[in-house]
Amino acid sequence: MNPPQLQFPPGISLERQGQTYVIFRNKREEIGGVALTETPLGDTQLRPYLAAGKESDKTTVAFIAQQMSDVLLMHQAQKPAHLRREPYPPNNLPEGVKAFENKLLPCSRCGQFVAKLIFAEEVSSAVAMEDLAKKLELEAFVSAYPIWIIGAPDSENDDIAKHLTLQIAPIKGAVYWEHPDKMNQRLIELDDHHC
Numbered sequence: 136m137n138p139p140q141l142q143f144p145p146g147i148s149l150e151r152q153g154q155t156y157v158i159f160r161n162k163r164e165e166i167g168g169v170a171l172t173e174t175p176l177g178d179t180q181l182r183p184y185l186a187a188g189k190e191s192d193k194t195t196v197a198f199i200a201q202q203m204s205d206v207l208l209m210h211q212a213q214k215p216a217h218l219r220r221e222p223y224p225p226n227n228l229p230e231g232v233k234a235f236e237n238k239l240l241p242c243s244r245c246g247q248f249v250a251k252l253i254f255a256e257e258v259s260s261a262v263a264m265e266d267l268a269k270k271l272e273l274e275a276f277v278s279a280y281p282i283w284i285i286g287a288p289d290s291e292n293d294d295i296a297k298h299l300t301l302q303i304a305p306i307k308g309a310v311y312w313e314h315p316d317k318m319n320q321r322l323i324e325l326d327d328h329h330c
Contacts, residue, residue, distance in 0.1 A: 141202045144195055158199055160192070167196035169203055179207060183273050197276035204274070205248060208239055240322055242329040249325045251282040251304075252318075258299060259287035261310040268303045278304035281325070283318070 143149065147166075148159050157168040167185040174180055183200035185193060236254040241247065253271070258264050264286050275282045286299030289312060297312040 141199065141206070143199065147195060147199075149199065156199075156203070158192075158196055160195075165189075166192040169196075169200050181207070185273075193273065194277055197273050200274065201277050201279075208248070209246070240326070243326050245330045247329070248280050249329050250280050250322055251278070253282065253284045255284055256287050256298075258284070261299070264299055264301045264310045268301055268307065271303060275304035281305065285318070 141149070146161050148162055150157050150159060154172065155168050155170045158166050160166050165186045166189045167183065170182040170184065172180045172182060181200060181204055183196055185196055189196075238252045238254070239248050240250045240252070242249050255264075255267055258267055264284060267284060271282075271284070281302060282304040284301045284303060286301070288296035288298050290296040293315075295314075297314050298318075299310060300313045300318070301310045302308040
């Protein structure tokens, strides 16, 4: 399966400048971009940004960054198992940087992503969940598939524990409590009805 080509809105183009893909409107007006950095383990990290005064172009930048992320993740998933490594937990994080485990769930038939889960088990309040959602907003803003943040459980007993949960894409919802079995059923249904 070949990764899909990036799709650009009318008048939008992308130009590589060193380790950054700069996004232009009408080939001359920079609206933002995606900087590429390498982690100590050799993984590629994408860092989308908006140019100063270009808040109205947030959707366009997020749309392109999401596509770039999906292509990289699909490329990683297609590697033979012996060449893949679990990216979480990451090694050698800079001081003050927090990493969250992410799970992308591909369709069992076509391989396209149907959902993403972001695990933040130390997030234990609705306010903290909303704060995290704001930090992830640019990444998730234009996602074509659902993205949920899964927070802290309300109990140590896994049989009955519900987790703080918030859907942040493609439509942002409200914070609620949900048992993992219910989320798993929803993910199975997404896969069953994808294609």
